[in-house]
Amino acid sequence: MSNKPLNGIKIIDFTHVQAGPACTQMLAWFGADVIKVERPGAGDVTRTQLRDIPNVDALYFTMLNSNKRSLSLDTKKPEGKAILEKLIKESDVLVENFGPGALDRMGFSWERIQELNPKLILASVKGFSDGHHYEDLKVYENVAQCAGGAASTTGWWKGEQAGPMISSAALGDSNTGMHLAIGILTAYIGRLQTGKGQKVAVAMQDAVLNLCRVKMRDQLRLEKLGYLEEYPQYPHESFSDVVPRGGNAGGGGQPGWILKCKGWETDPNAYIYFTVQGHAWEPICDALGKPEWKTDPAYTTPKARQPHITDIFAAIEDWLKDKTKFEAVDILRKFDIPCAPVLSMKELLNDESLRKSGSIVEVPHKERGSYFTVGSPIKFSDLKPEITGSPLLGEHTDEVLADLGYTPEQIKALHAAQAV
Ligand code: COA
Numbered sequence: 001m002s003n004k005p006l007n008g009i010k011i012i013d014f015t016h017v018q019a020g021p022a023c024t025q026m027l028a029w030f031g032a033d034v035i036k037v038e039r040p041g042a043g044d045v046t047r048t049q050l051r052d053i054p055n056v057d058a059l060y061f062t063m064l065n066s067n068k069r070s071l072s073l074d075t076k077k078p079e080g081k082a083i084l085e086k087l088i089k090e091s092d093v094l095v096e097n098f099g100p101g102a103l104d105r106m107g108f109s110w111e112r113i114q115e116l117n118p119k120l121i122l123a124s125v126k127g128f129s130d131g132h133h134y135e136d137l138k139v140y141e142n143v144a145q146c147a148g149g150a151a152s153t154t155g156w157w158k159g160e161q162a163g164p165m166i167s168s169a170a171l172g173d174s175n176t177g178m179h180l181a182i183g184i185l186t187a188y189i190g191r192l193q194t195g196k197g198q199k200v201a202v203a204m205q206d207a208v209l210n211l212c213r214v215k216m217r218d219q220l221r222l223e224k225l226g227y228l229e230e231y232p233q234y235p236h237e238s239f240s241d242v243v244p245r246g247g248n249a250g251g252g253g254q255p256g257w258i259l260k261c262k263g264w265e266t267d268p269n270a271y272i273y274f275t276v277q278g279h280a281w282e283p284i285c286d287a288l289g290k291p292e293w294k295t296d297p298a299y300t301t302p303k304a305r306q307p308h309i310t311d312i313f314a315a316i317e318d319w320l321k322d323k324t325k326f327e328a329v330d331i332l333r334k335f336d337i338p339c340a341p342v343l344s345m346k347e348l349l350n351d352e353s354l355r356k357s358g359s360i361v362e363v364p365h366k367e368r369g370s371y372f373t374v375g376s377p378i379k380f381s382d383l384k385p386e387i388t389g390s391p392l393l394g395e396h397t398d399e400v401l402a403d404l405g406y407t408p409e410q411i412k413a414l415h416a417a418q419a420v
Contacts, residue, residue, distance in 0.1 A: 004031025004383060009188065012037060012087055012094040013068060016044045018141070018170060019125045019204065020097035021064040023177035027184065028067035029376050029385035035087070035400055036065060036391065040072040040418060043393040056367045057390060063373045065390040066363060071401075072394030072420050075106055079419035084108070086404050088116045092191075093184055097125035099138045110199050120197040121187045125176050129203040139204050144172025148208020153215040157233065157245045165245070176207035214251065218243045230255060235307055254278055255306070257313045258342060261325040271342040272325045274316055274332075276309070278302045283335035288319050358384065365389040394420070 006027055013024040013036040021036075021044070028034040038044055046060040074080040088094060094113065096103055103109070103124075113122055127139025128147070137143075145151045145166050155165030169175075183200035191197055209216070218228055219242070227239050230253070231246045250256035256275040264270040276284065281300070285293045293299040298308070305312060320328050325341035332339045343351075349372060354360040361375040366389065376385040397420050401411050414420045 004385075006031035007033075009033070009093065010091040011035065012084075012091050014094060014096040014098070014103075015125075016097065017046055018064055018173035019176045020095055020180075021046075021177070022170075022174040023123075023125075023180045023184070024068065024095050025064055025066055026178070026181050026376070026378075029387065030383065032093075034068040035091075035396070036068045036070045037073050037075070037084070037087075038070055038393060040074050040394065040420060043070070043072070047393060053368055057365070057392070059371060062365060062368070062371055062390040066373060067385075067388050068391055069396035069400060070391035070394055072397050074419050075108075077417070077419045079414055079417055081107060083401070083404065083414075083420070085116055087400075088113060088120060090404070091117070091120060092188065093121045093123060095123045095180070095184070100126055100136050114197070118196060119191060121184060121191065121200060122197070123180055123184045123187075123200045125180055125202055125204065127204050129206060130201065132203070132205075134205075139172070141170055141172040142166050144176070144204035144208050147205040148172070149212040149215055150208050153212060153243055153245060155245045156247055162245075171208050171211055172204045175211060176202050176204045179207045179210070215243050218251070229303075229306060232310070248273075250275060254302070255309050259313060259317045259320055261320045261328055262323055269342045269344045269347075270325055272320070272328050272332075272339050273342065274313070275338040276302075276305070276312065277338055280335070280337055281305075284337060287332055287335040287337060288316060290315070358387075361387045363387050363389050366392060 009027070009032040011024060011027060011032050011034045013020070013034045015021050015024055015036075016038075024032075024034045024036070036044070044061055044065070046064065047057045049058055050060050051058040073083055075084050088108075110122060113120055126135070127137050127144060128134040134147070139147070142151075146164065148171070150171050151164040151166055154167055156162045179202045180200065183202060187198050187200050218231075222228055222239065222241070222243060227234055228243070229235075230249065230251060231239075231244060232249050233239060233244055233246075248256070248258040254275050254277045256273060258271045259274050261270045261272055282294055285291055285299075297304060299305055299312075323331070329339055329341050348354060349360060351360065357379070358375040359377060360372060362370050362372050364370050371389075373387060375387050398411055401414065401420065402408075406414070411420075
């Protein structure tokens with residue numbers, strides 16, 4: 001195995017579905033030995049959810065569990081518990097995202113884990129933080145998006161589609177996993193200094209809220225000012241006492257919107273995102289062939305433009321109507337205008353630049369042949385993560401048990417007892 005920064009770190013991956021597996025997968029890419037512990041005969045529920053090929057691990061599983069080893073283990077049986085205890089004694093990190101209290105019920109409370117291995121880092125994802133009035137709730141992605149402020153600030157504020165909206169990005173799941181990975185590495189560096197493990201926890205609500213920081217900023221500004229200039233409600237509509245949903249507004253320092261391009265009538269993604277960056281107003285006028293806007297006092301400053309920003313976007317859309325999204329971006333990039341085409345998953349999957357950079361990779365799998373997956377979004381100058389296929393259920397059980405010192409006879413007996 002080539003040398004990777006996290007080589008030598010042994011992680012018990014007691015995670016399932018998406019939030020936990022996304023975290024441990026990333027640590028595995030960077031060299032950690034990640035042993036996924038799964039219930040014998042069943043495994044992570046995503047192995048069978050949303051299957052595209054009968055009796056083969058679903059992409060839901062394969063795309064979140066690459067570079068790991070799989071140990072099937074019934075941790076509710078005494079033999080299984082004994083194996084987990086041995087593993088805990090030899091590992092650096094245990095990551096879990098069970099429902100509240102499940103690990104305690106299994107007999108592996110934080111106190112017990114510390115008795116077994118005071119150096120172990122216990123990393124958990126839960127829906128809500130310890131002591132929160134909802135701490136007992138089980139949580140999935142969309143629940144977290146609602147609880148963390150994303151849903152109330154996403155979507156349309158008027159018309160038939162008005163109402164809170166869920167994002168397709170996994171703000172609750174994978175995002176929480178990424179936060180947890182930062183927590184684990186921080187605790188690991190802390191352990192190098194103190195020699196002691198610690199408990200690291202990330203609540204999905206908190207991880208979503210952390211990404212909605214700018215919306216909390218807007219709430220605080222709204223309470224001071226009574227209005228938010230960069231929202232589409234300004235200045236013609238009224239504001240209530242909560243941050244409104246802004247449709248496709250930029251929500252930052254510069255207005256932006258999703259605009260139709262040639263072919264939008266039949267292509268659901270024939271759009272670009274266009275940003276009216278304050279200091280780029282003159283290049284925008286040049287790109288659109290509207291030199292008269294450069295000196296018109298109704299357009300020269302962001303404040304002057306805001307009351308008719310919708311008309312400005314309509315004029316840009318008019319300019320776009322005979323250009324595809326790619327043609328439009330090729331023109332606008334010459335004027336240094338922040339913009340991008342709205343890309344479909346099909347376009348991303350086939351994007352040559354993403355393939356070249358390793359952001360989309362094709363990896364082998366023992367049963368499905370090969371599959372495409374999303375590679376590491378983090379690029380290093382001295383590390384190129386090699387993404388390998390996900391393990392079959394229990395593929396490494398015997399190997400892990402042998403590493404723990406079990407003899408072939410003992411391993412046979414454990415299989416017979418259905419403990420592994
Ligand atoms: N051997 C024996 N038992 C095992 C086992 C194994 N290898 N692995 C898990 N189990 C048991 C657990 O001990 C637990 O049993 P218990 O409830 O009798 O104590 C059970 O399987 C798992 O329970 P739970 O995690 O609550 O599963 P669920 O399917 O009911 O709920 C979630 C799924 C995701 C809602 C829940 O796990 C959760 O809220 N997790 C925290 C938040 C989270 O990560 N959500 C996002 C997931 S993407």
